[in-house]
Amino acid sequence: MTHKKRVTLQDVANHAGVSRATASLIVRGSSKIAEKTKQKVLNSMHELGYVYDRVAANMRSQSSSTVGLIITDIANPFYAELLRGVHHSLEEAGYTVFLGTTFDSDIKQEQLISRMLEHRVGGIILCPVSESSKNSIERVKAIDIPLVLAVREIENVTCDYVGIDYEVGAQMAVNHLIHKGHRRIAFLGGTSHSTAWKERRNGYCSALKQAGLDIDETLIVESPVTREGGMAAIRKVLFQASPPTAAFCFNDLVAHGVMLGLNDAGLKPGQDLAVVGFDNNNEAPLYNPPLTTVSSYARLIGSQAAILLHQRIVNQDRDTQRIILQPELVVRKSS
Amino acid sequence: MTHKKRVTLQDVANHAGVSRATASLIVRGSSKIAEKTKQKVLNSMHELGYVYDRVAANMRSQSSSTVGLIITDIANPFYAELLRGVHHSLEEAGYTVFLGTTFDSDIKQEQLISRMLEHRVGGIILCPVSESSKNSIERVKAIDIPLVLAVREIENVTCDYVGIDYEVGAQMAVNHLIHKGHRRIAFLGGTSHSTAWKERRNGYCSALKQAGLDIDETLIVESPVTREGGMAAIRKVLFQASPPTAAFCFNDLVAHGVMLGLNDAGLKPGQDLAVVGFDNNNEAPLYNPPLTTVSSYARLIGSQAAILLHQRIVNQDRDTQRIILQPELVVRKSS
DNA sequence: ATAGTTTATTAGATCGATATAATAACTTAT
DNA sequence: ATAAGTTATTATATCGATCTAATAAACTAT
Incomplete structure (x- = not known):
């Protein structure tokens, strides 16, 4: 042909x-x-x-009907949901979405940003990698088109942001566990360089302190944000001198891994050790046992970010907005 | 600013x-x-x-450094994996990917195709909706740029295709169950209009016939391809006069729903009723019990499709290729 | 020194649309 | 019937790059 x-x-x-x-x-x-x-x-x-031919039209009119969405990992259901929210809001408004996945590598993130700018996207929604190097922060700062950060903020970068209050969410989760009578509560998963992790740890610590409990650093274990990471993390704390009776996990993915790790060790999650997650993924109620978790409204974050971006594209001079959604504790059988 | x-x-x-x-x-x-x-x-x-400015460059040189990827549902881990494969192969080759999600609506699919053509994509990878109307088939046929179908074929549309042999996969699964001594095997989930479903049913039927078993239409239950669909499907067969002792499920998502439905009914999957899935999602080994399933190589399908598309973009006149990957049975505890 | 080659650089047309400002075709008012 | 005012249509320049073909510069060979 x-x-x-x-x-x-x-x-x-x-x-x-x-x-x-x-x-x-x-x-x-x-x-x-x-x-x-x-x-x-x-x-x-x-x-x-x-x-x-939108390409020709956009070129002449110096406009754009595309936006870039950069996430860290599509295999994480949280981001799959966020993407749904973004797509829903943006396609409605007539944009088509370029998707990029960083796999949490800041070099990949820099490349993707450059690539999208070369494609003349009208704006970018960026879910930053968990550890931003100086270079990659500079790269983000240098973006001179509408930009909305989602999920994680970056220090010293002021722009529109949508996320949830991780600190309050963590407090809710840990308070719940304390209320159930737990005294040794682990904090499992995630990497300490991300603001999302730091905020959760702050919430974790302040809840413990308020209850007059000490913070035991051996109960805080970092890991990759995957099921496998969760399995490894629980293994680490399970076999120490005085193991925890409950675990607050970085997110549902990690929590799932933790539950699987418990199964492997012959322990029943929810019975032998209470598990609480973070995100309230679609599948959280379907785990075995159903997972107690903090709802982080992934879909809503996505659609809000999309709306902010659209507004900023329409009006570049609008004040920057920070939208912090309030988390909600969903109690199920795992705690 | x-x-x-x-x-x-x-x-x-x-x-x-x-x-x-x-x-x-x-x-x-x-x-x-x-x-x-x-x-x-x-x-x-x-x-x-x-x-x-790639936009200007592409316009002048009548080339394109973008491709469109159209999938039905990003919440299905199968597609999340496929997307990873596509991204991996294509970004390597210097393309940026437009992502569209149809939610299995053929109208949405038509819109997305048009949108992508307007954006001058260099080619399209299409995972068709499960029921293609006459109109939407015509829309696909009218695409006059490189096109690769993945996962599902469309009748009377000849173009590059990557998928797996669903029929053989289904046979493997059902043979395995027969071998384990099961005589009443249900086929749960999916919708009968898709080729992916028909092929699975063919495999299911031929395996039963080969073993000298009758086909009981009451054991074949369609459902949406979601966990909820699986829960509904198992409910339907469980309470009939002579319930099945095993279930071959349309995919892992449905199988997960089936297992959850069994739990609800106080039955243990793998013990009271054998469950086999299809896809071998990342999380299949992590279900409770770990899921026996047929590997469908989602990632590989994605990267192969990407490679075919790239080849066709480079050489429009190449013969059309059909790549049918051979499935593989992964036996775990659920059967 | 001159013609013939090779290598490096450039002017001008072009991709397919939109923006601007001018013109043509109608109304309406006087 | 003519001027003034609308409304509908169009000619031309432009967006930011690449393409083509022509030219300038540098190098060989005679």
Whole structure:
């Protein structure tokens, strides 16, 4: 099959016997075109199989109908949900989404940002990697188009942000465990360089302190944010001198790993050791046992970020907004 | 912050005292430019903060550095994995990916295809919706750029395709259950209009026939391809006169739902009723009990599709290829 | 020194749309 | 019937790069 040449607005105009400019006004839905002309041109478009060329249009009008979404890992259901929220809000508004996945590598993140700028995206929604190097922070700062950060903030970068109050969420989770009578509560998973981790740890610590409990650093174990990470983390604390009776996990993924690790060790989650997650993924109620967790509204974060981005694209000079959603504890059988 | 005007290749050329054409050759890495000139221009680029404009470049050269990926549901881990495969192969080759999600609606699929063509993507990887209407089939046929179908084929549409042999996979699963002594085996989940379902059913039936077993239509239950669908499907067969002793499920997601439904009914999956899935998602070994399933190599399908697409973009006239990956049975505790 | 080659650089047209400002075609008012 | 005012249409420049073909510079060979 040989390459067919693209049908242009000029072709349509010629066919309909009008000027290119008129045809252009029609594709843009201008109201000041006579109905008769409009029908004539629409017919020609249909007949010739005209396909609108957004690339050319965007180039001339210095606008863009694309946005970039950069996430760390699509295998994490949290991001899958966030993506749904973003897609839902943005496609409604007529944008098409470039997706990039960093796999938590800041070099990949820098590349993706550059790539998207080269593609003239109208704006970027960035879920930053957990450890931002100086370089990558500079790269983010240098972005001179609408930018919304989601999930994690970056120090010294002021721009629109949507996330939830991890500190309060962690407090809720840990208070719940204390209330249930637990005294030795582990904090498992995540890496200490991310603000998302630090905030959770702050909440964890302040809840313990308020209850007059000491912080035992051996009960705080970092890990990759995966099921495998969770399995490794629980193993570490389980076999020490005085093991915990409950675990507050960085997120549901880690919590799932923790529960699997407990199973491996012949222990029953929720019975032998209370487990609380963070995120309230779709599948959290379906785990065995159903997981007690803190809802982090992934979908909502996504759609809010999309809305902020759209607003900023429309009005660059608007004040920066920080939207901090309030988490909610969902108690199920695992605690 | 006021909108900075874009730095163009012309600006760079002026600053470096060369012509635009020379600067263009340099960004494209031409070898026939004197080293001294090259350095001079690269310095100017750096100094002015030049950002390459792929949109303009692609427009002039009638090429494209983007491709479209259309999937049905990102919440299905199978597609999350497929996306990883696609991303991995394509970003390597310098493409950026537009992602669209149809939520299994053929109208949405048509819209997304149109949108991507308007964006001048270089090619499309399409995972078709499960029920393609006549209209949507016509829409797919009308695509006149490189197209690769993945996961599901569409009748009467001949183009590159990557999938696995669902029929053989289903046979493997059912044979395994027969071998374990099961005589009443249900086939749960999925919708009968998709080729992916039909092939699985063919495999299911032929395995039963080969073993001299009758096909009981009451044991074949369709459902949405979700956990909830699986829960509903097992409920339907569980309470009939002679319930099955094993279930072959449309995929792991459905199988997970089936196991949860069994739990609800006070039955233990793997003990009271054998469960086999399809896909071998990352989390299949982590279910309770670990799920016996047929590996469908989601990641590989994605990366193969990406490779086929790239090849076709490079050489439009190449013969169409069908890549059918062979499935593999992974036996775990659920059967 | 001159013609012939090779290598490095550039002017000008072009991709397919939109923006701007000017013109043509109608109304309406006088 | 003509001027003034609308409304509908169009010619031309432009977005930021690449392409083509022509030219300038540098190098060989005679």
